[in-house]
Amino acid sequence: MNINMTLIGQSITFAIFVWFCMKFVWPPIVSALEARKKQIADGLAAADRGKHELELAAKRASETMHEAKLKASDIIAQAEKRAMQIVEEAKDVAKAEGDRLIVSAKAEIEQESHRAREALRGDVAALVVAGAGKVLRREVNAQAHADLLEAIKNEL
Amino acid sequence: MSAEAHTSTEYIKHHLQNLTYGQHADGTWGLAHSAQEAKDMGFMAINVDTMGFSILLGVLFLFFFRKVAQSAATGVPSGLQNFVEWIVEFVDSSVKGSFTARNPMVAPLALTIFIWIFLMNLMDLLPIDWLPGLAGMMGLPYMKVVASTDPNATFGMSLTVFALVIYYSIKMKGLGGFVGELTLQPFGKWGMPANLLLEGVNLIAKPVSLALRLFGNMYAGEMIFILIAIMFSGGAVLALTGGVLQWAWAVFHILIITLQAFIFMTLTIVYLDMAHQEHH
Numbered sequence: 001m002n003i004n005m006t007l008i009g010q011s012i013t014f015a016i017f018v019w020f021c022m023k024f025v026w027p028p029i030v031s032a033l034e035a036r037k038k039q040i041a042d043g044l045a046a047a048d049r050g051k052h053e054l055e056l057a058a059k060r061a062s063e064t065m066h067e068a069k070l071k072a073s074d075i076i077a078q079a080e081k082r083a084m085q086i087v088e089e090a091k092d093v094a095k096a097e098g099d100r101l102i103v104s105a106k107a108e109i110e111q112e113s114h115r116a117r118e119a120l121r122g123d124v125a126a127l128v129v130a131g132a133g134k135v136l137r138r139e140v141n142a143q144a145h146a147d148l149l150e151a152i153k154n155e156l
Numbered sequence: 157m158s159a160e161a162h163t164s165t166e167y168i169k170h171h172l173q174n175l176t177y178g179q180h181a182d183g184t185w186g187l188a189h190s191a192q193e194a195k196d197m198g199f200m201a202i203n204v205d206t207m208g209f210s211i212l213l214g215v216l217f218l219f220f221f222r223k224v225a226q227s228a229a230t231g232v233p234s235g236l237q238n239f240v241e242w243i244v245e246f247v248d249s250s251v252k253g254s255f256t257a258r259n260p261m262v263a264p265l266a267l268t269i270f271i272w273i274f275l276m277n278l279m280d281l282l283p284i285d286w287l288p289g290l291a292g293m294m295g296l297p298y299m300k301v302v303a304s305t306d307p308n309a310t311f312g313m314s315l316t317v318f319a320l321v322i323y324y325s326i327k328m329k330g331l332g333g334f335v336g337e338l339t340l341q342p343f344g345k346w347g348m349p350a351n352l353l354l355e356g357v358n359l360i361a362k363p364v365s366l367a368l369r370l371f372g373n374m375y376a377g378e379m380i381f382i383l384i385a386i387m388f389s390g391g392a393v394l395a396l397t398g399g400v401l402q403w404a405w406a407v408f409h410i411l412i413i414t415l416q417a418f419i420f421m422t423l424t425i426v427y428l429d430m431a432h433q434e435h436h
């Protein structure tokens with residue numbers, strides 16, 4: 001328990017340890033701690049920001065969805081209108097076509113009946129001439145009375 | 157165990173003697189083989205055990221902390237890094253709590269004091285005959301394991317702290333300010349001798365109390381371990397009692413060694429803070 005050179009030796013040792021600690025131990029550890037603190041704070045801030053952005057995105061998504069719904073119903077309404085229009089147009093066209101068909105059919109019928117009547121008239125005239133010829137035989141000259149026969153044929 | 161070879165008094169004295177290297181009375185250099193020889197060596201001698209253990213423990217401390225400092229990453233800390241960071245944060249918060257000025261040296265100083273003293277004190281928890289017994293087998297006459305039970309070690313530290321206190325007092329307040337602080341208060345300039353006496357005692361008390369508090373606590377703790385160890389040679393009942401007592405005292409001592417390291421650190425911070433203050 002004597003005070004001796006150990007006192008000075010211990011002082012020097014202590015000073016060297018403190019110097020080493022100050023130079024090589026303390027700063028890296030503390031700066032690592034600070035860096036980690038900052039990193040965690042940044043991470044938390046980023047998480048907050050992410051949350052906020054998520055909220056915004058959800059809001060935007062619902063807005064977009066709403067808009068899309070509106071647009072879709074618009075489109076459906078328009079399509080319905082257009083379909084109705086098309087149907088109407090088709091109806092009109094069909095009706096016109098039908099009318100035209102009817103008219104042309106009527107004309108054809110008219111023509112057919114006219115033609116039949118002409119044919120019938122010719123036949124009747126021939127029959128009449130034949131009949132009259134049979135009756136008159138000699139007295140009637142078909143050539144001399146052609147204009148008379150034609151007049152009768154036209155009257156039929 | 158060695159109490160069988162010695163009387164109790166010799167056993168105690170043996171345990172309280174440092175392994176001293178110095179110049180013998182006849183002029184040769186060597187280890188002292190008795191307390192008287194060590195005393196006769198005077199100032200030009202060195203306590204090999206104190207130096208050895210304190211340097212070993214200090215290097216151990218710096219080695220582990222340096223290892224962590226080198227690999228200190230900002231990611232998830234590993235076990236050792238976690239532990240070191242926990243201590244560093246503890247010391248850092250202590251410094252921030254009581255040191256108001258800015259000085260990058262104070263926190264590392266506090267850390268070194270805390271860990272070094274703690275480790276030196278921790279050697280007290282080793283059964284007191286292990287290392288001295290081993291040393292005895294190796295032919296060394298003495299071996300004091302706990303460096304902080306050597307006043308050389310505690311005064312070595314406290315005087316270094318004291319030198320820092322004076323250095324920063326003069327640096328911060330100027331030589332005039334420091335001298336003025338010592339002589340012009342509390343009674344004004346006409347009470348200069350009284351001021352000097354009061355403030356001088358105040359100043360000197362700092363390193364002395366620092367060193368003696370640590371030394372006294374550790375010395376007393378070591379003494380109780382020695383006394384308990386003597387019981388081991390007093391028969392089965394005493395030995396059993398001694399075992400229980402040693403365990404109980406060791407548990408209590410864990411508190412003391414930590415507390416003493418913490419007190420030394422905190423007072424160092426406070427003294428340096430006072431040195432940085434313009435008025436106190």
